[in-house]
Amino acid sequence: MRWLPFVLLLGCSSSDPTPDAPTDTGASDAAVDTGSEAATDTAPKCDPERTEADRPDDATGYMVRAFYVLPSDGKDERHDVEGRIAKSIEIWNDWLAKQTGGKRLRFDTCDGKLDVGFKRLSKTDAEIKATGAYVREAIEKELAPRGKKIVAAYYGGGSTYSCGGGAWPPELVGHVAALYLHGTPPGPYPCDAHTLANLDGGYFEFAMVHEIFHTLGAAAECAPHHLERGHVSEDPRDLMYRGPEFWKPSILDLNRDDYYGHSIPGCLDVAKSVFLDPLPDGAVLPPGW
Numbered sequence: 155m156r157w158l159p160f161v162l163l164l165g166c167s168s169s170d171p172t173p174d175a176p177t178d179t180g181a182s183d184a185a186v187d188t189g190s191e192a193a194t195d196t197a198p199k200c201d202p203e204r205t206e207a208d209r210p211d212d213a214t215g216y217m218v219r220a221f222y223v224l225p226s227d228g229k230d231e232r233h234d235v236e237g238r239i240a241k242s243i244e245i246w247n248d249w250l251a252k253q254t255g256g257k258r259l260r261f262d263t264c265d266g267k268l269d270v271g272f273k274r275l276s277k278t279d280a281e282i283k284a285t286g287a288y289v290r291e292a293i294e295k296e297l298a299p300r301g302k303k304i305v306a307a308y309y310g311g312g313s314t315y316s317c318g319g320g321a322w323p324p325e326l327v328g329h330v331a332a333l334y335l336h337g338t339p340p341g342p343y344p345c346d347a348h349t350l351a352n353l354d355g356g357y358f359e360f361a362m363v364h365e366i367f368h369t370l371g372a373a374a375e376c377a378p379h380h381l382e383r384g385h386v387s388e389d390p391r392d393l394m395y396r397g398p399e400f401w402k403p404s405i406l407d408l409n410r411d412d413y414y415g416h417s418i419p420g421c422l423d424v425a426k427s428v429f430l431d432p433l434p435d436g437a438v439l440p441p442g443w
């Protein structure tokens with residue numbers, strides 16, 4: 155089968171915010187930022203092996219950190235050390251640059267290489283699945299990213315609800331966008347009918363950009379085509395589409411009128427996000443940060 159239609163299996167923010175959604179004070183910024191440019195002989199190096207530590211950062215700005223996350227009993231498919239996460243991110247960030255005229259999301263790198271972290275959670279796949287619509291929250295609770303980083307979590311566990319989830323500030327402020335690689339939501343296909351960084355049409359690639367855009371606040375309720383907490387109704391080719399048709403993403407904000415590069419005063423525009431590289435003029439934080 156050359157084309158597997160994308161059923162929109164992203165849960166995103168369609169449920170109520172959880173009471174334990176972290177509220178970030180930014181108090182730990184200093185810990186995040188040190189050791190970037192001033193690397194010395196005593197500083198930790200860019201460890202090529204799997205590590206739970208944050209390798210020294212090349213940049214000091216707001217950035218996305220990739221993570222491979224497993225439930226306590228999850229099968230290790232080595233997506234971090236075998237390069238599939240890095241390849242997948244390269245594919246979708248290149249797509250994003252084509253759509254934006256050269257802007258990418260800034261990633262945490264060490265000596266120019268993507269810094270992919272690893273975390274094995276304390277709970278089992280079944281325990282985390284039992285949270286229903288709150289798998290993302292379970293991941294965020296244990297990773298607890300703070301300060302200037304958003305985490306792009308490639309979670310090698312299941313969900314009975316969706317294939318991914320994101321925060322949606324200001325209503326749900328959070329630092330984790332996640333894909334549930336072995337999700338089994340209602341619908342004709344399990345999430346792993348698709349594979350990472352494979353030429354199957356790029357489901358997981360578009361899905362991760364979709365969840366990160368939610369986590370940056372898109373689409374805001376003031377977007378003319380907004381519906382269902384962070385989505386747009388305009389066209390199934392739109393990255394943030396939700397609706398009755400198969401999702402066939404290929405366009406970032408069709409007609410530039412909802413969440414990227416629009417001209418609606420006071421409405422969130424991801425084109426101004428501090429997470430973009432190069433940094434836009436007058437760059438702004440996600441709402442509620």
Ligand SMILES: [Zn+2]
Pocket residue numbers: 164165166167364368384385
């Ligand atoms: Zn969504």
